[in-house]
Amino acid sequence: MVFDIDLIKHIYQHYPQKIDLIRQKIGKPLTLTEKILYAHLAPGEELKNYKRGEDYVNFAPDRVAMQDATAQMALLQLMNSGRDRVAVPSTVHCDHLIQAYKNAHDDLIIAESNNQEVYQFLRDVSNKYGIGFWKPDAGIIHQVVLENYAFPGGMMIGTDSHTPNAGGLSMIAIGVGGADAVDVMAGMPWELKMPKIIGVKLIGKLSGWVSPKDVILKLAGILTVKGATNSIIEYFGEGARSLSATGKATICNMGAEVGATTSIFAYSKKSADYLAITGRQEVVDLANKLIDCFNPDSAVLDQPEKYYDQVIEINLSELEPYVNGPFTPDLAYPISQLATAVKEHNYPDNMEVGLIGSCTNSSYEDMMRAASVINNANQLGLTVKAKLIINPGSEQVKYTSKRDGILNHFEQAGAAIMANACGPCIGQWRRDEVADEHKNSIVTSFNRNFAKRNDGSPNTYAFVCSPEIVVALSIAGKLSFNPLTDNLINDKGQKVKLQEPSGDELPKRGFEVDDAGYVAPIADGSLVEVHIATNSERLQQLAPFSPWDGKDIISQPLLIKATGKCTTDHISMAGKWLKFRGHLDNISNNMLIGAINAFNQKSNSVLDTQTGDYIEVPALARKLKAQGIGSIVIAEENYGEGSSREHAAMEPRFLNVKAIVVKSFARIHETNLKKQGMLALTFVDKSDYDKIREDDRISITGLTDFMPEKHLTLTLHHHDGTIDSFAVAHTYNQSQIDWFKAGSALNKMKEQFNE
Numbered sequence: 129m130v131f132d133i134d135l136i137k138h139i140y141q142h143y144p145q146k147i148d149l150i151r152q153k154i155g156k157p158l159t160l161t162e163k164i165l166y167a168h169l170a171p172g173e174e175l176k177n178y179k180r181g182e183d184y185v186n187f188a189p190d191r192v193a194m195q196d197a198t199a200q201m202a203l204l205q206l207m208n209s210g211r212d213r214v215a216v217p218s219t220v221h222c223d224h225l226i227q228a229y230k231n232a233h234d235d236l237i238i239a240e241s242n243n244q245e246v247y248q249f250l251r252d253v254s255n256k257y258g259i260g261f262w263k264p265d266a267g268i269i270h271q272v273v274l275e276n277y278a279f280p281g282g283m284m285i286g287t288d289s290h291t292p293n294a295g296g297l298s299m300i301a302i303g304v305g306g307a308d309a310v311d312v313m314a315g316m317p318w319e320l321k322m323p324k325i326i327g328v329k330l331i332g333k334l335s336g337w338v339s340p341k342d343v344i345l346k347l348a349g350i351l352t353v354k355g356a357t358n359s360i361i362e363y364f365g366e367g368a369r370s371l372s373a374t375g376k377a378t379i380c381n382m383g384a385e386v387g388a389t390t391s392i393f394a395y396s397k398k399s400a401d402y403l404a405i406t407g408r409q410e411v412v413d414l415a416n417k418l419i420d421c422f423n424p425d426s427a428v429l430d431q432p433e434k435y436y437d438q439v440i441e442i443n444l445s446e447l448e449p450y451v452n453g454p455f456t457p458d459l460a461y462p463i464s465q466l467a468t469a470v471k472e473h474n475y476p477d478n479m480e481v482g483l484i485g486s487c488t489n490s491s492y493e494d495m496m497r498a499a500s501v502i503n504n505a506n507q508l509g510l511t512v513k514a515k516l517i518i519n520p521g522s523e524q525v526k527y528t529s530k531r532d533g534i535l536n537h538f539e540q541a542g543a544a545i546m547a548n549a550c551g552p553c554i555g556q557w558r559r560d561e562v563a564d565e566h567k568n569s570i571v572t573s574f575n576r577n578f579a580k581r582n583d584g585s586p587n588t589y590a591f592v593c594s595p596e597i598v599v600a601l602s603i604a605g606k607l608s609f610n611p612l613t614d615n616l617i618n619d620k621g622q623k624v625k626l627q628e629p630s631g632d633e634l635p636k637r638g639f640e641v642d643d644a645g646y647v648a649p650i651a652d653g654s655l656v657e658v659h660i661a662t663n664s665e666r667l668q669q670l671a672p673f674s675p676w677d678g679k680d681i682i683s684q685p686l687l688i689k690a691t692g693k694c695t696t697d698h699i700s701m702a703g704k705w706l707k708f709r710g711h712l713d714n715i716s717n718n719m720l721i722g723a724i725n726a727f728n729q730k731s732n733s734v735l736d737t738q739t740g741d742y743i744e745v746p747a748l749a750r751k752l753k754a755q756g757i758g759s760i761v762i763a764e765e766n767y768g769e770g771s772s773r774e775h776a777a778m779e780p781r782f783l784n785v786k787a788i789v790v791k792s793f794a795r796i797h798e799t800n801l802k803k804q805g806m807l808a809l810t811f812v813d814k815s816d817y818d819k820i821r822e823d824d825r826i827s828i829t830g831l832t833d834f835m836p837e838k839h840l841t842l843t844l845h846h847h848d849g850t851i852d853s854f855a856v857a858h859t860y861n862q863s864q865i866d867w868f869k870a871g872s873a874l875n876k877m878k879e880q881f882n883e
């Protein structure tokens with residue numbers, strides 16, 4: 129047993145009394161989100177009705193989870209925090225660093241050899257600080273958390289943006305940067321702006337080709353990539369209760385794609401069934417006594433418009449399968465409209481690869497339903513036209529699927545079964561066929577489809593959908609195929625039609641696994657030595673960032689004025705760069721190389737005003753830094769959308785960028801910037817973005833009087849001698865201003881420990 133039942137007993141003790149007290153103090157019926165958030169107020173935090181979307185509140189989460197790519201920086205910071213043991217149960221999951229190429233066996237041997245230094249570091253630090261360690265091939269962080277640690281009414285944070293996956297088991301689970309994880313692991317309060325709450329009422333029932341994934345794909349089309357920023361999405365209604373626990377997790381997982389802080393479903397019989405079959409009957413016995421605590425109050429359900437900030441209704445009975453993309457997860461096409469879109473937009477109709485897996489869609493139910501389509505195709509005399517690649521979500525799912533003959537269906541169809549890891553979802557995919565960067569389509573059961581994310585090619589058009597639709601389109605080899613209406617021609621030249629998918633939500637014979645891949649920390653880690661070689665390319669001790677010099681920012685050059693989407697993939701690419709996630713200097717060589725320069729529409733090509741040449745973004749930043757000069761980054765909407773990787777905030781800080789000024793920020797990234805002591809500012813008037821010229825010198829004044837809710841002033845000194853000046857806004861509260869002044873939140877934490 130890897131979960132700690134005593135911890136859960138402790139958390140559940142007095143839960144009903146807490147909820148009663150909260151209801152009394154708040155003076156109104158409670159949503160599920162409010163029950164769990166208020167039950168996790170940090171000690172000393174006042175119990176009162178906090179203003180949603182405005183008030184910053186300190187919380188005390190129950191757990192922390194970290195994946196290997198972000199854990200390196202989080203643990204390097206933990207080592208600098210002055211603590212010797214984590215204050216809450218925490219885990220590290222080795223899932224991001226395994227490249228998919230041939231098959232699980234061969235790829236793992238290479239990954240373990242290539243990443244040996246990093247895996248050893250993660251294992252040593254885990255042992256030293258009392259952190260649970262999940263070995264390479266144990267599974268993808270969120271699937272492993274769902275199978276082992278998520279519990280109703282709990283609260284966790286994770287250094288990965290899809291941490292909300294655990295909301296499928298009624299847990300408030302929030303993606304954060306490593307510095308936030310360090311706060312919680314160090315026993316400090318963890319701060320969050322009290323989120324708004326979007327209620328999504330699900331009515332009706334899924335059937336046929338439609339799956340839980342389609343709920344969130346449709347919602348992404350409604351809300352767009354930033355429609356739920358600073359909000360928690362709470363699902364309710366009879367349709368919500370009808371979904372499997374893993375289906376609910378899929379929906380919560382992809383709430384990250386609409387910018388949601390997290391997403392959550394109420395506790396139901398389906399939750400209990402999943403907890404029980406994954407070895408947590410004791411949690412079920414306890415949670416069943418607290419059902420009212422893990423559901424919204426009935427008065428909320430009677431008048432949802434009164435208690436949620438926004439209510440959206442989706443009828444599952446009328447839902448169609450969706451295929452979203454390319455290049456953004458909110459471009460939502462019901463499958464009946466996809467063929468037209470393919471023609472209209474000239475998307476490559478030839479579907480080259482279908483990918484199944486990722487933390488989003490790799491449950492037993494997903495595997496079985498997808499396999500049923502393959503099996504049916506086989507019976508009909510159809511072959512799979514596209515290449516099929518499977519990354520199971522965990523060793524437990526893989527082992528059980530193999531036992532039950534599910535993997536066999538895929539293997540017989542020629543699918544490559546890769547390691548239980550992220551693989552192509554995070555660019556860890558050696559795809560030799562796109563070396564020429566030819567235009568092609570791929571369809572995945574993943575959650576994100578930003579340009580270059582999967583195979584590094586800008587000409588790969590990636591679409592996301594359910595695993596069963598991935599398989600259907602892979603069989604047809606055509607993006608424009610609609611399995612609900614279209615026929616295929618079999619090996620006898622006959623017209624045939626695929627049957628609707630079918631499958632069990634949970635394995636009839638229960639889950640089974642030989643070695644789940646968990647390594648518990650040793651009881652006393654005080655003598656464990658953590659070794660970082662001084663000449664290592666992969667790991668580097670962190671030096672603290674310098675405190676603020678007490679002065680305004682005066683006459684700094686523009687580094688880049690980015691145009692269009694600028695996700696964390698654009699700011700700090702994954703793929704081949706993942707290997708430098710523990711080495712700030714080395715990874716800074718990818719800073720903003722994917723961002724498009726507004727002045728020449730090129731990536732990684734910015735004007736060096738000293739020479740008149742266009743050079744690479746990191747090269748310009750390094751050149752200026754070496755001369756003791758800072759620089760300014762300008763960008764558009766939802767800057768930093770996507771991953772929680774704090775490297776996207778640390779790299780500019782390391783390369784002496786003084787401020788990031790944008791039209792709007794994605795939540796996690798804005799917090800990451802603040803935590804690293806960076807200035808994160810927004811245009812008060814978004815049209816001021818247009819005033820910025822390529823050879824401007826930029827001043828930001830008002831810092832000597834930096835205070836909450838008070839604008840700063842940005843002045844553009846144009847090359848022709850003219851000046852533009854306008855207000856820029858910020859969302860720093862007093863403690864975040866203290867982080868800025870100290871140089872970083874970590875510096876401030878150390879100051880507090882030393883006081």
Ligand code: SF4
Nearest residue numbers: 290486487550553554
């Ligand atoms: Fe891994 Fe992809 Fe899930 Fe991120 S979204 S945890 S890269 S599988």
